[in-house]
Amino acid sequence: MTSFSLGWRVAAMAAVSLLAACGERTPDVPGQRTMATGDVQKAALATYVKPGDLDEYYLFYSGGHSGQVSVAGVPSMRHIVTIPVFAPYPGTGYGFDEDSRRMLGDFTWGDVHHPAASKTDGDYDGRWLFVNDNANNRLARIDLRDMKTRQILGPIPNTMGNHGSSMVTNNTEYLLVATRFSAPLAGNYEPLEQYAALYKGAVSGIRIDPQTGTMSVGWQIMTPPFNWDLGATGKGPSNDWAFWTSYNSERATGKLEVTASQRDRDYIAIVNWKNAERAATGNATTVSAGVRVIDPARAPGVMYLLPCGKSPHGVDVDPSGEYVVCSGKLQPTATVYSFAKIKEAIDKRDFESEMEDGIPVIKYNSAVVMEVPVGLGPLHTQFDGRGFAYTSLYVESAIAKWKLPPYAANVDPKSLVVDKIAVQFNIGHLVTSHGDTRRPRGDYMIAMNKMSKGRHLNVGPSQPESSQLITIGGARMEMIYEAYTDPEPHFAQLIHRDLIKPIEFYPRSESRDRNAIWAPDGARVTRNAARRTVEGKVYAIRSYFEPGRIQVQQGDTVILHITNAEQQRDEIHGFGVVGYNKNIVIDPGETKTLRFVADRAGVFPYYCTNFCSALHQEMQGYLEVMPAGRRLTMYDASGVMRIDGRAAARGVAAANARRTPAGSLD
Amino acid sequence: MRLLPAPPMLQRPVVQRALLLVAAGLLVAAVFLPLWGMTLVSVQYPEGLRMVVYPTYITGDITEINLLNKAIGMKPIFNDYFLELKVLPVAFAALALLCVVGAFIRRAWWSLLSLSAMVALGGFGLWSMRHRLWQFGNELSATAPMTIDPFTPPMIGSNQIAQFATYSYFSWGTTLPLIAGGLVLAVLWAQLGTGRRPNRQRARAKSVSELQPARS
Numbered sequence A: 001m002t003s004f005s006l007g008w009r010v011a012a013m014a015a016v017s018l019l020a021a022c023g024e025r026t027p028d029v030p031g032q033r034t035m036a037t038g039d040v041q042k043a044a045l046a047t048y049v050k051p052g053d054l055d056e057y058y059l060f061y062s063g064g065h066s067g068q069v070s071v072a073g074v075p076s077m078r079h080i081v082t083i084p085v086f087a088p089y090p091g092t093g094y095g096f097d098e099d100s101r102r103m104l105g106d107f108t109w110g111d112v113h114h115p116a117a118s119k120t121d122g123d124y125d126g127r128w129l130f131v132n133d134n135a136n137n138r139l140a141r142i143d144l145r146d147m148k149t150r151q152i153l154g155p156i157p158n159t160m161g162n163h164g165s166s167m168v169t170n171n172t173e174y175l176l177v178a179t180r181f182s183a184p185l186a187g188n189y190e191p192l193e194q195y196a197a198l199y200k201g202a203v204s205g206i207r208i209d210p211q212t213g214t215m216s217v218g219w220q221i222m223t224p225p226f227n228w229d230l231g232a233t234g235k236g237p238s239n240d241w242a243f244w245t246s247y248n249s250e251r252a253t254g255k256l257e258v259t260a261s262q263r264d265r266d267y268i269a270i271v272n273w274k275n276a277e278r279a280a281t282g283n284a285t286t287v288s289a290g291v292r293v294i295d296p297a298r299a300p301g302v303m304y305l306l307p308c309g310k311s312p313h314g315v316d317v318d319p320s321g322e323y324v325v326c327s328g329k330l331q332p333t334a335t336v337y338s339f340a341k342i343k344e345a346i347d348k349r350d351f352e353s354e355m356e357d358g359i360p361v362i363k364y365n366s367a368v369v370m371e372v373p374v375g376l377g378p379l380h381t382q383f384d385g386r387g388f389a390y391t392s393l394y395v396e397s398a399i400a401k402w403k404l405p406p407y408a409a410n411v412d413p414k415s416l417v418v419d420k421i422a423v424q425f426n427i428g429h430l431v432t433s434h435g436d437t438r439r440p441r442g443d444y445m446i447a448m449n450k451m452s453k454g455r456h457l458n459v460g461p462s463q464p465e466s467s468q469l470i471t472i473g474g475a476r477m478e479m480i481y482e483a484y485t486d487p488e489p490h491f492a493q494l495i496h497r498d499l500i501k502p503i504e505f506y507p508r509s510e511s512r513d514r515n516a517i518w519a520p521d522g523a524r525v526t527r528n529a530a531r532r533t534v535e536g537k538v539y540a541i542r543s544y545f546e547p548g549r550i551q552v553q554q555g556d557t558v559i560l561h562i563t564n565a566e567q568q569r570d571e572i573h574g575f576g577v578v579g580y581n582k583n584i585v586i587d588p589g590e591t592k593t594l595r596f597v598a599d600r601a602g603v604f605p606y607y608c609t610n611f612c613s614a615l616h617q618e619m620q621g622y623l624e625v626m627p628a629g630r631r632l633t634m635y636d637a638s639g640v641m642r643i644d645g646r647a648a649a650r651g652v653a654a655a656n657a658r659r660t661p662a663g664s665l666d
Numbered sequence B: 001m002r003l004l005p006a007p008p009m010l011q012r013p014v015v016q017r018a019l020l021l022v023a024a025g026l027l028v029a030a031v032f033l034p035l036w037g038m039t040l041v042s043v044q045y046p047e048g049l050r051m052v053v054y055p056t057y058i059t060g061d062i063t064e065i066n067l068l069n070k071a072i073g074m075k076p077i078f079n080d081y082f083l084e085l086k087v088l089p090v091a092f093a094a095l096a097l098l099c100v101v102g103a104f105i106r107r108a109w110w111s112l113l114s115l116s117a118m119v120a121l122g123g124f125g126l127w128s129m130r131h132r133l134w135q136f137g138n139e140l141s142a143t144a145p146m147t148i149d150p151f152t153p154p155m156i157g158s159n160q161i162a163q164f165a166t167y168s169y170f171s172w173g174t175t176l177p178l179i180a181g182g183l184v185l186a187v188l189w190a191q192l193g194t195g196r197r198p199n200r201q202r203a204r205a206k207s208v209s210e211l212q213p214a215r216s
Helices: A002-022 A037-047 A098-104 A192-198 A273-279 A339-347 A647-657 B013-030 B062-070 B084-105 B108-138 B172-194 B200-211
Strands: A057-062 A069-074 A079-083 A116-120 A123-133 A138-143 A148-153 A160-162 A174-181 A201-208 A215-223 A227-233 A241-247 A265-272 A285-288 A291-294 A303-309 A315-317 A323-327 A334-338 A368-372 A378-383 A388-393 A398-403 A417-422 A427-432 A444-449 A465-471 A478-485 A492-496 A524-528 A533-541 A544-546 A549-553 A557-564 A573-577 A582-586 A591-597 A602-607 A620-626 B036-041 B049-053 B058-060 B157-161 B164-170
Touching: A037 A478, A057 A444, A069 A478, A098 A148, A098 A591, A116 A492, A123 A492, A148 A215, A201 A227, A201 A241, A201 A273, A215 A273, A227 A315, A241 A315, A265 A273, A303 A323, A303 A334, A303 A339, A315 A378, A323 A339, A323 A378, A323 A388, A334 A339, A378 A427, A388 A427, A398 A427, A427 A492, A444 A492, A524 A549, A533 A549, A533 A573, A549 A557, A557 A573, A557 A582, A573 A591, A582 A591, B013 B084, B013 B172, B049 B062, B058 B062, B084 B108, B084 B172, B108 B172
Parallel strands: A215 A291, A533 A557, A549 A620
Antiparallel strands: A057 A069, A057 A492, A069 A079, A116 A123, A123 A138, A138 A148, A160 A174, A174 A201, A174 A227, A201 A215, A227 A241, A241 A265, A265 A303, A285 A291, A315 A323, A323 A334, A334 A368, A378 A388, A388 A398, A398 A417, A427 A444, A444 A465, A465 A478, A524 A533, A533 A544, A557 A591, A573 A582, A573 A602, A602 A620, B036 B049, B036 B164, B049 B058, B157 B164
16 A cells, blocks of 8 residues: 555656646756846946046947947946047037038948057057948048047048958057958959959058048058958067958858858968058059059068968957967857967968968968867957956857966866856957057956847837946956947947046137137128128127128028137037028037028028027027028128127127237136 | 334344335235136036236136126126226336335335335225226126126125135235235334434444443
8 A cells, every 4th residue: 555655656746747847948048147136236336436426448439330439438338428420410510510521521321340549559549549431441530639530531442341440550550451342453343253353352551640640541452352351450579460350261252151151261361561561662563543552472471361260250469469369250269379370380481282362371280379169159359468368259148258378288278268257148349448459457348249139128129239347357257237339339449548638628729720710800701792602700609609690692602610719618509500401519619611502592590509508599690591682781892791789799809809918818 | 102112133224125125026026926816616617717816917717707797797807997907017116116215215204105105005906906896796787688686796705696606815916015015114113213214323333332341
């Protein structure tokens, strides 16, 4: 009886277990860490920047296909300002005034991927920030003194998809860029069937003027039609060298996800940019679209290829400049090469028997140090300056922390990965503080994720990108904050605030605009009846425009030079013309020019668009566009417009205009 | 009423000369130093807006202060508006000259004249400052965007005007002439104690007689 009932009990338990096993059960998400209450409190304190306090780092992150760059503070992750670069931005009047319109040309968008801060001696110097436009093959320079886009270069010739860009050399001699898509040279047409033979890639050296930061196309190196992906500049021993990864060494067309994923190895291009600079003046060049294009097959010492894991994405150089890390993307390893070994292989001509279009291929085994099994979908690597590397894992949605060489003999590669942290979700780039310089700070890291998948308040199908702040100062990585960064961050630069010293207004003494005026008395509107133009110098200050009435004839071209005469921070004035689709914004001490054709008759108010004072609403005027046939009433015989109500402002005008030698009144 | 005798040190001619020359020097120096200042602080201007009055000009964040004052209809502050800025350097120079001359002639009446001129100028200065503060706070434009009650900022110390906390203070350009006045007063005291300019021969004779003990 006892044995019977025991048998039944066992049978019943087995049945229950079986039933349970048949039911659906969701496995735990791999790699998740839950935060203990104590960790939450620690994270809150580590990221809370109380009102009025300043963040420690500037995060300059690319805005992807928004075409802009954003600035956030770290550790608070607060978005502070957007710097418009490749797209109009009414918030700062960018793309409306003549200077920015001229810079943008006919383009209305760009695709910003990789900001690169200027460097001195391999570390950021806080002067300029360069960004690439993957879409329209351009580069832009932001001056960090006023955080304004000051130059747009391009479209760069022989470039289609300026992706492997932009990397700054250690003393900002060059910005090194590469074409992502290969295409016939000089923008010519060749049938796609001729891809492997007639399409070419190019990597380019963009010269940077050491004083002004002005960029100009220096030279280009013609390459086989691979897809150049990402790049890095060397440091220290590898100072004169640059590295780019490629995919599609198959030289395929069609559905690249298959056709370009056939070979087990693609290449890293290794370019000696100093040799390229020399070769650009030599015989191994042709001129294409006005640029010196170097044929690396005929210019020895300029370019080498190095096999790398299948379809690699990021290539990064460690702070010492001794190790080059290539992320496999389609293979779960980060491959570490020794620059010393690369150099030795080059010196000994330790090359594969077959070249690629005359470019020597270094033997993989001669240069490799280790394939570190970091995880699935490795993309980019950053550094902490303490001998560790951090590689983003797209597929795994994680970051692996691993040890850089030197390694003990017979070390277990698996043991090199010392920590891993899950991110939400599908990380692309990651950035550590000064993480691509010779002196990483090793405190913060930001994971810039491609997907947020509903971690936020539901904002509908157009979901934002999440960026997550992780501390890397301790033995383990700790996630402490998460924010939603304007679309779509790719790479970023995390720069200590001590290095960046922007001005707060444009000092009057630095004004070089010949149309600047500093007192309402200087306001003047003249009309050239023959040329049908009305040109005016307009004065803007709290809280009026001088003149407050501008009369033009329908069809006149109106050119207004507006000076914001303020010398006080944050006293920004806008100039919006109702119904004319115009708005410029002028910072204190700045003069901007607005130009448009007054093609519609009527009366159109203009007003200050950027809130300036208690009397901001009153800061307005009228643009009278007289219909054809109505005579202008405000102009004298010489075409000078009368300005009414000048006396009212004269008192303050006198005070502002007068300067005494001993001590000025401004 | 008998005057308390000045300390012997002060009675020495060289000391009186030195003091008067120092007073002249202080007056000349004062021309280049700030007389008076006012600092305004508000939530929007935590670092403060400053107005500093020198004997020859007004400096500081005047443009900004004028822009703000415009809203309440205050007159704009600018150098040429103030006759004082032309008078003061000349007056300081004149006083310095009085002191220099006094150092040479060392007459009590001259010192008294110098001191009176200094007191008069000081009085005028205070009156004019008081008047200007009243004027700028009270003669507000009738067409100003904002109407506020007329006010007179204090010459010294803290005050609140609309959203601004203000602090007014005198500076070295005022202090140095005050010290100069004190020096002249000290010299005058010593001079009055001896009645008149000490006769050089008599003084010498006296000192000689002091050196030689009287024979009995």
